[in-house]
Amino acid sequence: MSNMKDMTGEQIRKKYLRDGMLPTIFCNGCGHGLSIDYVLWAIEELELDIDKVSFASGIGCSSRIPGYMNADGLHTTHGRALAFATGLKAALPENDVIVFTGDGDCTGIGGNHFIHAARRNIDMTVILLNNYIYGMTGGQLAPTAPKNSISTTSPYGNIEHAFNISELAVALGAAYVARWPVSYPYQPIKSIKEGIQKKGFSLIELMSPCPTAFGRRNKLGKIDALWDWYDNNAILVEDYDRIMNFGSEEEKAGIQGKYKIGVFQNLEKPGFIAEYAKLVNRVTAADDAKFGGDL
């Protein structure tokens, strides 16, 4: 394995990013850009052949990321990335498929594809950039939006309940599920590496500040303050569980409404591709026995 210290961020970007597509479309202070670095570090450290990595995405600011990668990328329709990626993976099982998606893309319009890709345990790594808002279209209500938050389509405050995407993925039996604030540099890389190596469906949910559409409207302050808000509102799942089990009432009250972060699920179970290959072997072996093995 190459050592992270061997390369600078600059070098890694030069190695993997596409000429002619930069600068990115991202606003100042947007969290999405960092996830590019994290995925590149993961690819570098795993020593993957970039020709054998396929990216896919839906529509949204987050979904623009495959365009910046000097690799194959399928920028699909809003919400449908996981369905496209399912076919891509089936046709190209030896490739690693990495999907970039947003909270709106993946769990708003694309919720059905998300639950089924996770349920089928399709071998892919989903990097979900959750900014709790529809960024690209100018700040409309997302299914992840916190209660009472303001968006252009919930101008008087959001009265709905938010999706907890990682918990949903855990319930669906996804093989690997982790959530980190995008401001944490190391844990996301580690999780992305684990996700890529995992057989089956892995979700890495990155909490990504959107100062333009979310922070501004919700009076979360300037860019720095917004990034702090994400960090201050996160609690490691281990700490959360410890406090809920052994903490004082005061401590328990203090962590309500915080976002749990960490690795929520890490299972060994066969992915769809392995299961399908088994089925193919079974039926073709039966045919070979019946018709004679010589093709």
Add this chain to the structure above:
Amino acid sequence: MTNERDPVRIRRVLGNKVQFIQGDMAVAYGGLLAGCSFFGGYPITPASEVAEGMARLLPRVKGTFIQMEDEIAGIASTIGAAWGGAKSMTATSGPGFSLMMENYGYAIMTETPCVIANVQRTGPSTGQPTLGAQGDMMQVRWGSHGDMEAIALCPSTVQECLDMTIECFNLAEKYRHPVCLMTDGEIGHLREKVVIPDEDEMELFERVLATIDKDKFIPFSESQTRDSKVPDFPTFGSGYHTYVTGLTHNDKGFPATDKQPDHERLILRLISKITDDREKLTSVEEIELDDAEVAFVSFGASARPCESAVWEARKKGMKVGMLRLKTVWPFPRDVVTQLSKKVKKIIVVEMNLGQIYHVVKEFAVKDCEVILAPKVGGDMHLPHELMEYLEVSN
């Protein structure tokens, strides 16, 4: 799992050369023969038998069948598989076809070869699930938003379901376009004799893969290796690092969303790569047209009672013929114009309230009267009903 076509396994799985099967099953057979290695779809009457056939057949040739969560995912996975190097298809009927429209446009915009079989039923909405119709003939042409061209074939027999599915794959590969087999509930559920073509009785057009230097390759422009408006195909995983987007893109594939000339150039190429070949794509059957004064124009299931009416009329000494459109889109304009110069009257027979009728009218010369013989509700036209149109004519 492989995208390699394996003729020995295909033949084993299909079995006897002559069979008595349903139209839907013949579509599955055609797909297998063409080398389809991926099917993603969702059950819907009267198209479910295509998926069921593929579910049984594909694993035995090491292809992939997945029942997706809905038709949007069905076509999405089909397109994804195409970029992974598979010949891929999906099948559906009206409600599912409606759901597919956004990604149908995506396949057109991204020049993705794939096949969609639409076993039409009546609509709008849930309509009559088990009954045939031809109500999606304009949807296939115009159903996705924006400017586009369509390629659509209409089988009238179970044999044609098989043969035309192979042809759909060939055209999809040749033009890098989602090609639609517009069959219907009548043909889909009809059982007839089919003869499975041997290897040397079939012609398969294989995707032209990108071969030139990776740093010289231009993914979304005229071919760099042939005289063709269709670019060579850079399968994912082959090292070309292609960015595929439904956004308006320049010839490198990069988004170019704010300049009029970029969009116009792209769309005109996507359309003209098909319309330039309109004549080559035209496939029609002419029955008793040499001396005809009145001609039926029909396609798909409705061409069957039409043909009966022609023979009935001929027995009575009436000079009646028929033009059957096997390719409906791109529309065989010239054939229709020529016909309209020859006959006094054209009767367009279709199982809807008038769709292809309007196109025939557009391309018929003014002196030729064009009338519509519509029928909706799931019953086919009866030959004697069509005779009545002739009797009014004379």
